[in-house]
Amino acid sequence: MAKVKSRFVCQQCQAVYPKWQGQCHECGQWNCIEEEAVPVASGPGAKGGGYAGVAAGNVQRLHEVDLVSEAVHPCGISELDRVLGGGLVRGSVVLIGGDPGIGKSTLLLQMVAQVAKTQQCLYVSGEESPSQIGLRAERLGLPREEIVLYSETQVEKILATAAAEKPDVLVVDSIQTLYSEGLSAAPGAVSQLRESAAQLVRYAKTTGTTIFLIGHVTKEGAIAGPRVLEHMVDTVLYFESEAGSRFRMLRAVKNRFGPVNELGMFAMLEQGLKPVNNPSAIFLARPEEQQNGSVIVPVWEGSRALLVEVQALVDEATSGYARRVTLGLDSGRLAMLLAVLNRHAGIATGDMNVFANIVGGLKISETATDLAVIAAVCSSLRNRAIAPDMVVFGEVGLAGELRPVANGEARIKAAAQHGFKRVILPQANAPRAKMRGLTIQAASTLSDALDALFS
Structure with a gap:
């Protein structure tokens, strides 16, 4: 059995301390250090410093690797395709952040309605009920026949359902509401965010599913949770908007499959977010x-x-x-x-x-x-x-x-x-x-x- 001990982790920069203290010496923030229970595995048991029961992997030289470019599938929304680098990439994980009510869920619901015409999609909601999402789809004039919904917050159940449904595109709204049954922390805690995201990223890479994660933002405008969350995903998008303006700007601050700092323009109308193809106007x-x-x-x-x-x-x-x-x-x-x-x-x-x-x-x-x-x-x-x-x-x-x-x-x-x-x-x-x-x-x-x- 693995031994269990506790450590104290900064919620902002992930610095680890042996005991609690008021200020983090790494990022300078106050009252951001919380205790976490961490399982510590036993050390190597094989002779010569090896690991007992673990087989060595196969390595290869770089020139022997097959250079196959990732297939990109347009999602049907021109400005979103531009920010993503051309469209959806199999096995990619996209994190979208923005202020409450700016249009994150609306945009992804519109995207699911478009992609569901040709691919299998699953929309997982941890904040809204299926009836609320249905009312939004009806208000936006979206076809509801092809949209598959699932309301759940436990990440293990979400992955089990995804394994049964085998969707090509999985939308999780939002990552802050998920929790893993293997951890005792409350949903939204740093450990829960990190573990839930890790399981979703692992599922995306092993099955080739494209996953979209909606993230909350702090009052400073950054995505809530540890910075490691942004490092784990392939693409990070931020919604920006001036107060009182009907225009929305979607900016890519990280993208492994396209240009960084790409900007997509949308106009918020009664029918949802409409791409603006000529932002200069x-x-x-x-x-x-x-x-x-x-x-x-x-x-x-x-x-x-x-x-x-x-x-x-x-x-x-x-x-x-x-x-x-x-x-x-x-x-x-x-x-x-x-x-x-x-x-x-x-x-x-x-x-x-x-x-x-x-x-x-x-x-x-x-x-x-x-x-x-x-x-x-x-x-x-x-x-x-x-x-x-x-x-x-x-x-x-x-x-x-x-x-x-x-x-x-x-x-x-x-x-x-x-x-x-x-x-x-x-x-x-x-x-x-x-x-x-x-x-x-x-x-x-x-x-x-x-x-x-x-x-």
Whole structure:
């Protein structure tokens, strides 16, 4: 028999301690350490340090491995297929997180209704009753004949039912409600989450079933539970949305079968989540008259370019303390760009409040927006509007130089497709051949770019 002892595990970072303490030394969180019962197996019993009763496995060299690509099956929802890397992959485990009521269950129910036309699906609900799911399907206008439901929270019963039904796609709503009978902890505890996820991942890999797990999120916006949960699965998707907005953004933060940071856009309607095939049209919805402090920049999200609007407002600091406020941008990078603007262009904003915003609630982390942010700040400061048919992009260095960004030609083509006529970009991103209907103005320094903007 295995001996049983207890250990104390941090619920945030999984650090292990021999006894309880108030603060975790690894992540710095307070009151996050809980006791767990851990079975400890006996040590090796064979001579020479081997393991008694365990046969050695077969190894092979890497060049002997058959290079067979995973088959991808579209799920019938275009934006979800884009985020997943083309569609469903056999044996993959996908974790979807998001705020309550943002549309996680709705999206997966719509997906099951589409996939069930050609494949066997099983929707397991640990939070809602079958009648509640049926009412939602009726409200969304989904065909209910092919949707197979099962209401259960014990992971062993779920896997036994899945083994009998043999579904191609298994949806679990949600992972926080599951528990294993082999553990005494309550559902939602770290040990239960880890064990339930491990059993589901093992089932997916051995049977080739595609599994979707819905996860709760904390008040900080991260998926609740141990970080190891995100490491165990193949794909992690996050639902994002601005308060009061009907648009939803599904972002891939981890994907073993597709690009990371891929973005899918959905609109929440009475019939459920509808894919938005042209997200740039959402972010470019602005008044027809020219506005100061507004400029368009093509940003790269996943595998496509999106045209978004960058706004800036420069105002006198009446309180004596200049503020730097950003929405959708890094505030530290804004402060750096203002310092570069002062040093290399002679435009000082030290005694002024500067506010910068990405319209539409999108969060941008790439450096291609540097030139656009500076252009919007100068437009607001000089009270001069930038031409509405112009887009700008490029990274700004500390020496005032313009550095190239990735996928420059794809950004230019995206601007041309939406009717823009002028592009200001770094010299290294200038296309070799002329593009019909576009005026390309390449600049090597920040001063050259500002002269082209306001000439």
